[in-house]
Amino acid sequence: xxxDGLPKVIVNDKKDFKIKVPMASCTIAAGANEVLLSINAVxxxxxxxxxxxxxxxxxxxxxxxxxxxxxxGYPSTIYGNVTPDIVEQIIREYLxxxxxxxxxxxxxxxxxxxxxxxxxxxxxxxQVRWISGKCGIINPxxxxxxxxxxxxxxLKKCLERAPEETIEELKKANLRGRGGAGFPTWIKWxxxxxxxxxxxxxxxxxxxxxxxxxxNRLLAESDPHRILEGLIIAGHTIGANxxxxxxxxxxxxxAKRLMKAAEDARAKGFLGxxxxxxxxxxxxxxxxSAGAFVCGEETAMIAAIQGExxxxxxxxxxxxxxxxxxxxxxxxxxESLAHVATIMAEGWEKFAALGTEKSKGTKxxxxxxxxxxxxxxxxxxxTPIKKLLYDIAGGPPEGKVIKAVQLGGPSGGCxxxxxxxxxxxxxxxxxxxxxxxxxxxxxxxxxxxxxxMARFFLSFTTAESxxxxxxxxxxxxxxxxxxxxxxxxxxxxxxxxxxxxxxDVMQKACLCALGRTASNPxxxxxxxxxxxxxxxxxxxxxxALVCKSLVTYCIDQExxxxxxxxxxxxPLQAISGEKGSTPVIDISKxxxxxxxxxxxxxxAITKVSGRVCEKSVKVxxxxxx
Amino acid sequence: xxxxIILPPTKETELKQFIxxxxxxxxxxxxxxxxxxxxxxxxxxxxxxxRLVATNLGVSFSEVYGVATFYHQFRxxxxxxxxxxxxxxxxxxxxxxxxxxxxxxxxLEMKPGQHLSKDKVFSLEAARCFGCCSxxxxxxxxxxxxxxxxxxxxxxxxxxxxxxAEYRKKAKEQEESETKCEMxxxxx
Numbered sequence: 001x002x003x004d005g006l007p008k009v010i011v012n013d014k015k016d017f018k019i020k021v022p023m024a025s026c027t028i029a030a031g032a033n034e035v036l037l038s039i040n041a042v043x044x045x046x047x048x049x050x051x052x053x054x055x056x057x058x059x060x061x062x063x064x065x066x067x068x069x070x071x072x073g074y075p076s077t078i079y080g081n082v083t084p085d086i087v088e089q090i091i092r093e094y095l096x097x098x099x100x101x102x103x104x105x106x107x108x109x110x111x112x113x114x115x116x117x118x119x120x121x122x123x124x125x126x127q128v129r130w131i132s133g134k135c136g137i138i139n140p141x142x143x144x145x146x147x148x149x150x151x152x153x154x155l156k157k158c159l160e161r162a163p164e165e166t167i168e169e170l171k172k173a174n175l176r177g178r179g180g181a182g183f184p185t186w187i188k189w190x191x192x193x194x195x196x197x198x199x200x201x202x203x204x205x206x207x208x209x210x211x212x213x214x215x216n217r218l219l220a221e222s223d224p225h226r227i228l229e230g231l232i233i234a235g236h237t238i239g240a241n242x243x244x245x246x247x248x249x250x251x252x253x254x255a256k257r258l259m260k261a262a263e264d265a266r267a268k269g270f271l272g273x274x275x276x277x278x279x280x281x282x283x284x285x286x287x288x289s290a291g292a293f294v295c296g297e298e299t300a301m302i303a304a305i306q307g308e309x310x311x312x313x314x315x316x317x318x319x320x321x322x323x324x325x326x327x328x329x330x331x332x333x334x335e336s337l338a339h340v341a342t343i344m345a346e347g348w349e350k351f352a353a354l355g356t357e358k359s360k361g362t363k364x365x366x367x368x369x370x371x372x373x374x375x376x377x378x379x380x381x382x383t384p385i386k387k388l389l390y391d392i393a394g395g396p397p398e399g400k401v402i403k404a405v406q407l408g409g410p411s412g413g414c415x416x417x418x419x420x421x422x423x424x425x426x427x428x429x430x431x432x433x434x435x436x437x438x439x440x441x442x443x444x445x446x447x448x449x450x451x452x453m454a455r456f457f458l459s460f461t462t463a464e465s466x467x468x469x470x471x472x473x474x475x476x477x478x479x480x481x482x483x484x485x486x487x488x489x490x491x492x493x494x495x496x497x498x499x500x501x502x503x504d505v506m507q508k509a510c511l512c513a514l515g516r517t518a519s520n521p522x523x524x525x526x527x528x529x530x531x532x533x534x535x536x537x538x539x540x541x542x543x544a545l546v547c548k549s550l551v552t553y554c555i556d557q558e559x560x561x562x563x564x565x566x567x568x569x570x571p572l573q574a575i576s577g578e579k580g581s582t583p584v585i586d587i588s589k590x591x592x593x594x595x596x597x598x599x600x601x602x603x604a605i606t607k608v609s610g611r612v613c614e615k616s617v618k619v620x621x622x623x624x625x
Numbered sequence: 626x627x628x629x630i631i632l633p634p635t636k637e638t639e640l641k642q643f644i645x646x647x648x649x650x651x652x653x654x655x656x657x658x659x660x661x662x663x664x665x666x667x668x669x670x671x672x673x674x675x676r677l678v679a680t681n682l683g684v685s686f687s688e689v690y691g692v693a694t695f696y697h698q699f700r701x702x703x704x705x706x707x708x709x710x711x712x713x714x715x716x717x718x719x720x721x722x723x724x725x726x727x728x729x730x731x732x733l734e735m736k737p738g739q740h741l742s743k744d745k746v747f748s749l750e751a752a753r754c755f756g757c758c759s760x761x762x763x764x765x766x767x768x769x770x771x772x773x774x775x776x777x778x779x780x781x782x783x784x785x786x787x788x789x790a791e792y793r794k795k796a797k798e799q800e801e802s803e804t805k806c807e808m809x810x811x812x813x
Contacts, residue, residue: 029760598781
């Protein structure tokens with residue numbers, strides 16, 4: 001479903017040839033900067049009159065860096081995986097109306113072409129781009145382009161009416177918070193609005209500490225004004241005069257774009273005193289967080305803005321009653337705020353028509369790991385996991401089998417492949433033991449060990465636990481040490497019981513959500529992949545060949561030519577032997593770094609599950625006989 | 626009249642001055658921003674600067690130390706010329722960045738607990754997700770102040786060696802140009 005009808009002014013601005021280059025962290029990392037330099041050089045050497053505009057990222061990360069060429073009289077064309085050296089060829093072909101190397105056309109397509117239109121592609125047609133519709137299309141650093149696509153219309157409507165009507169609209173839309181917990185936004189706002197006093201605050205949560213999720217970063221980098229608009233609407237509704245955008249310092253580009261957006265909005269009168277002549281005053285500050293996962297907890301985030309250690313405190317009182325500096329405060333995820341801005345502009349009816357009975361609208365997911373098309377996709381709530389992973393993300397790469405998907409980061413859980421018909425909404429996922437969370441989806445295949453994944457998440461929560469409540473502090477450590485023992489092959493059957501017991505206590509007694517949900521990765525992997533735990537404990541085997549203590553490297557005598565390349569490359573001199581005969585790996589010295597496996601020109605070195613190489617043992621036995 | 630000799634500003638007075646300037650209008654709530662500014666200039670937070678920040682903001686040293694040790698961004702040890710940050714996000718972990726981290730330690734000959742290479746060119750850090758999960762596994766190389774920043778995607782063993790060689794060369798060139806400058810100054 002398309003949502004990018006751009007007015008003609010933007011499509012053909014001053015010059016009739018326009019090249020869009022995506023400038024977001026993900027595309028820059030993939031080489032967009034070099035492509036941009038190359039485009040400028042090519043344009044100059046060819047003597048073309050071209051307007052090169054930076055845009056955001058449209059979420060199709062598997063074709064990064066892409067560029068879009070549009071010239072009057074030619075179809076708008078997207079090219080994927082562009083490298084600096086093929087830029088000239090692409091531009092020449094485009095001007096010759098040869099589109100054979102294109103990825104897709106933005107809309108429609110010439111009759112004689114074999115290249116599809118973007119709308120026809122599985123990856124695009126199955127999406128509903130409700131809030132991300134303008135990402136990768138408009139210039140994120142230009143407020144004029146945002147206004148031209150209908151931006152700040154929702155704010156205008158809200159300023160003209162009473163805050164109660166805005167809340168009523170949200171209530172009808174039934175928007176639930178997109179940060180993960182799914183609390184209805186209108187209730188939160190209403191509680192805060194009802195509080196007495198003039199000093200209130202609003203905070204946009206763009207911290208996104210969840211590893212594996214990047215939709216907030218993408219929104220802030222590609223369409224920052226939508227977030228600001230939502231924040232101003234929130235401020236007007238609850239009667240706040242000051243707002244904060246909480247961004248991680250590790251995401252410098254997102255912070256920079258939000259600051260620029262705020263500056264432009266101020267200049268245009270959308271921020272500051274007497275906004276659009278309504279008499280309402282509101283201003284924002286972009287707060288650069290120094291990085292701590294626990295800041296996702298509302299009370300911890302408030303402590304961070306106050307310049308303290310981000311320790312959560314007991315709730316209630318909830319921040320909506322007593323928050324920043326003791327004043328009523330609402331904290332909303334930036335995705336929720338982007339939804340607010342879009343709902344106010346487009347009307348609640350369109351929003352409520354999407355999604356399921358209980359959860360309306362759309363949600364963005366970041367699909368990474370073992371799929372062919374990684375990226376950030378927006379789908380209706382209630383879309384089955386299968387549709388997202390197979391239809392949109394294209395299923396596993398060749399030769400791999402998807403085993404499970406990890407949803408919701410360190411507080412979420414794993415859903416096994418045989419449950420992929422599960423619709424993704426707040427309640428169904430909860431019943432499966434996972435959570436919607438921020439929407440990060442890491443797809444795991446047969447080369448990933450589920451016990452190791454659980455250990456990884458616990459290492460994360462152990463490091464990130466603030467240390468204030470002893471249940472959280474000791475419980476995460478206890479579970480981490482237990483899992484570490486199992487992955488090292490030192491686990492016993494009692495460890496499983498210990499994990500379950502600790503999880504139970506933590507779910508009941510922890511002060512904040514970090515601790516209460518820390519055991520989710522363990523509980524879901526235990527529920528769906530108990531056999532892997534058992535293989536680690538009983539057979540001391542890791543079938544996925546991940547847990548280093550439980551794998552062995554061995555050299556196949558038949559394939560080995562005795563070239564000793566492995567011995568030369570081994571950083572610890574653990575391989576010894578004479579030229580012409582098969583060398584031997586000294587297990588006591590080997591740290592299992594895998595250098596030998598990568599360096600062997602004959603593919604004679606293999607990684608096997610278990611602590612000893614059964615092949616070599618058999619050979620030795622054979623010798624003895 | 627006697628000529629007054631102007632001493633070049635030593636590091637300590639410069640540090641004092643810098644911290645006085647940035648804490649001039651700052652309040653308790655600005656502590657994190659003040660520490661960020663100090664780290665941006667000097668690459669890390671040494672004990673002396675924490676002490677100065679505490680005195681200038683009128684809070685206890687322990688409180689400043691508590692904040693500085695709580696957040697990931699703050700470094701209390703001097704970094705190398707280049708900082709290698711290895712992403713430890715889920716996507717990168719699933720694609721084998723833990724191995725890359727171990728291999729980097731081997732390649733840089735770092736002992737457990739050590740984070741700075743012997744030649745002080747590299748320091749190694751485990752970082753949280755950079756949000757470039759599609760490029761997993763990812764490592765980011767920055768200079769000590771973070772002004773230079775480059776993301777490397779799909780990193781494997783060979784890639785690591787290449788990256789290390791690239792920055793070793795850069796560091797050498799930089800050192801050479803610095804000594805050249807010094808020599809020129811001496812000649813003048």
